[in-house]
Amino acid sequence: MNEINRAPPSIMHIDINSCFATVMQQAYVHLRGKPIAAVAYETDKGCILSPSIEAKRYGIKTGMRVFEARRLYPALVLRQPEVGLIRDVHLKFLAICQSYSPVVSPKSIDETVIDFAPVTHLLHQDLIGIAQEIKKRIRVEIGEWISCSIGIATNRFLAKVGARLHKPDGLDMISHYNLESVYKSLLLIDLPGINIRYQIRLNRYGILTPLQFFGAPLVLLKKQVFQSIVGYYWYQRLRGWEVDSVEYERKSFGQDYALEKKTDERKELLRLLLKLTEKMGRRLRKAGFAAQGVHLALWYADGSFWHHGKKTGTFLSTTYELYEAEKALFDQQPKRNVVTKIAVRCYDIIAQGFMQQSLFAFTNKRRLLADALDRINDRYGEYTATPARMMDMDKTILDRIAFGKGGIPV
Numbered sequence: 001m002n003e004i005n006r007a008p009p010s011i012m013h014i015d016i017n018s019c020f021a022t023v024m025q026q027a028y029v030h031l032r033g034k035p036i037a038a039v040a041y042e043t044d045k046g047c048i049l050s051p052s053i054e055a056k057r058y059g060i061k062t063g064m065r066v067f068e069a070r071r072l073y074p075a076l077v078l079r080q081p082e083v084g085l086i087r088d089v090h091l092k093f094l095a096i097c098q099s100y101s102p103v104v105s106p107k108s109i110d111e112t113v114i115d116f117a118p119v120t121h122l123l124h125q126d127l128i129g130i131a132q133e134i135k136k137r138i139r140v141e142i143g144e145w146i147s148c149s150i151g152i153a154t155n156r157f158l159a160k161v162g163a164r165l166h167k168p169d170g171l172d173m174i175s176h177y178n179l180e181s182v183y184k185s186l187l188l189i190d191l192p193g194i195n196i197r198y199q200i201r202l203n204r205y206g207i208l209t210p211l212q213f214f215g216a217p218l219v220l221l222k223k224q225v226f227q228s229i230v231g232y233y234w235y236q237r238l239r240g241w242e243v244d245s246v247e248y249e250r251k252s253f254g255q256d257y258a259l260e261k262k263t264d265e266r267k268e269l270l271r272l273l274l275k276l277t278e279k280m281g282r283r284l285r286k287a288g289f290a291a292q293g294v295h296l297a298l299w300y301a302d303g304s305f306w307h308h309g310k311k312t313g314t315f316l317s318t319t320y321e322l323y324e325a326e327k328a329l330f331d332q333q334p335k336r337n338v339v340t341k342i343a344v345r346c347y348d349i350i351a352q353g354f355m356q357q358s359l360f361a362f363t364n365k366r367r368l369l370a371d372a373l374d375r376i377n378d379r380y381g382e383y384t385a386t387p388a389r390m391m392d393m394d395k396t397i398l399d400r401i402a403f404g405k406g407g408i409p410v
Contacts, residue, residue: 004176005154005240010117012127013151013159014134016093017168019110020050020081023089026143027082036077039066041260049081053168092142096134113156115245127152131171154240160192179240183210201225214238253291254345255280262301264338270327274319276344277326281319284346290317291346296329299341308332311348322346 016022020038025031035055039046044067051060051069058073069076090109097104103115116127123130131150138146149170151162161182162172174182188199191210205225207213213234222231233243255276263269273296284291294316295309308329316322326344 003239004179006176007154007240008120009127009152009154009159009173009175010115010120011153011156011159011242012114012116012131013153013156013163014093014097014112014114015149015160015163015167016089016110016138017147017149018050018052018056019089020086021052021055021079022050022146023085023143024079024081025052026089026145027085031077031079032145034077035060035073035075036079037066037069038081039078040080040258042066042078042080044070046078089142089146093138096137096141100130100134113159128171128173135169135171155237155242156244157192157237158240161186161190164190164192174240176240180211180214183214186210188213210238250287250289250349252345252347252349253280253284253287253289254295254343256297256341256343258341259339262338262340264336266336269339269342270330272342273326273330273344274323276342277323278319280344280346281317281322284322284349285317288351289349290315291322292316292348292350293346294322294325294329295345295347296326297343297345298330298333298337298339301338301340304337306333307343309345309347315350316346 021036024036024038025034033054034052035058036052037048037055037060038050039048041047044065046066048060048062048064048066048069050062051064055069055073055076060069060072060076066076066078086109090106093110094104094106094112097112097114101114101116101119103118105113105115107113116123116130125133131152134150135148138148147169149163149167150172151159151165151170152173153159153162154175158174158179162174163170165172165182165185186209188194188202188208188210189196191213194202202208202213202225205216205220207216207225216225216235218232218235220231221235222229225231226234236243257272257276259272292313292315293309293311295307297305297307299305310325310329312325314321316325322344
């Protein structure tokens, strides 16, 4: 399998352009055409989550702080993303993709991969035509201001490369015919999965460009550059062979929160811990799992960090059970310090259908109560029914959607 994959391309990567910002522009007409940014917080040190296409033209990028972005464009409009709107767009986007193939893999809230191999014989037109049709359907069925970039190739890696070539609203196919010319047009850091650390490692062995990376011998990549099977995977990936189609099972659920106002007040920190645990527990239960371990991490104002985890030996699914376990970890801190960030996680998850029933009636009653509260919140909105200690916290730890697969609302 040392040769380039010459099979007809059957993988399509679709990326909604500037998703968070564009969804806001779709919903609010007066924001269209203006440089705007979806932000975590509207303060100077808030993080840019998604600059609009117009903002990107001024050099504003994801990950910048608000004060950095406003140096580039002082009149930048800031908006906190409305999670309900983004989820609605994601679900409509997913429905469009699933109408073409049974093999659809959401990679994040705004990126999806479609594998057409199982339905090649059923296609009514070539993939370029289908991509153009998907672009049109997105504008008609989701919103006229929503655009996407699409890449088509023989594997997921090259399809993603193709989706990045001509943003926004691009459409590119990469095959054995144009593979080398595509590599000639890129930098190493342009390749998905190649960060600064990997770029330095490749440079150390005389690999300075994607074309040189593509031409590097397998033995060099496997034995020297990466010193593991990772080198083999890159050798295959660059030639269009699929090595990234494995879907890993979820192993944990987690939530984190950077405090707007840092504090060492135990009462306030426990209130935040409770809400984080409730958010985590809601996701855990909605996915049909229970957990057997919990983990807590705290970041402090002096730059230090503390974390601890524990296997409980029991199944945890209700907010009460999870919170009591997280609170026990909280009380194990070696000293009280001013906290700037909290992260909770539950792990060693198991499908609830495989849980042994508790011998204690009150434990089962708690789980029945948790299920009932979840149904109320599903029907009438998040935190309609909450623990008393979470009263007046509707504006604290706002609902967020992550960039990775953990943020996908399934």
